[in-house]
Amino acid sequence: MYKRIYVPVDDSQTSNLALNEACRLAKEMSAAVRLVHVVDLAQFGWGGTEFLDASELQQSIKQAGSQVLAQSETLAAGLGVVAETQILESWGDKISSVLMDDASEWGADLIVMGTHGYSGLMHILMGSVAEGLLKLADVPVLLVRSSEQE
Helix, strand or coil: CCCCCECCCCCCCHHHHHHHHHHHHHHHHCCCEEEEEEEECHCCCCCCCCCCCHHHHHHHHHHHHHHHHHHHHHHHHHHCCCCCEEEEEEECCCHHHHHHHHHHHHHCEEEEEEEECCHHHHHHCCCHHHHHHHHHCCCCEEEEECCCCC
16 A cells, blocks of 8 residues: 655654654555755854854754664664665754655655644744644655554
8 A cells, every 4th residue: 555654853752753653654555765864054053153163063963964874774674674864954944844745756656754742832943843744745644653652
């Protein structure tokens, strides 16, 4: 049924639960899996950081993102799934838009991601990438929520 499963990852337990579910589905359906992590470089791309080396900070952010992807790739491999990985860069764009653009370009037919399930003030302050993606998605989205607060 699903042949191309798209999985945004971060370094949270909720993300790992979503990755586990995506791998389970991928094995059942012999589907390809693409793991992605978005790094937002805009926060260090403008002036006002006289005492900081913006390019060095951006490189550090990219390296941290690569580590997140490597850990997720290792987890997928441990579950018997070979996944491709990709770092996506945002320059102040909505993360949900960056993800949806890439998922569409890759030809995803299912998106699996974790959601923290914030509500109230935390939802207002933190926003929700998952909610934004749901509004944009033209393919099914499977949200996996942890029962624990992180």
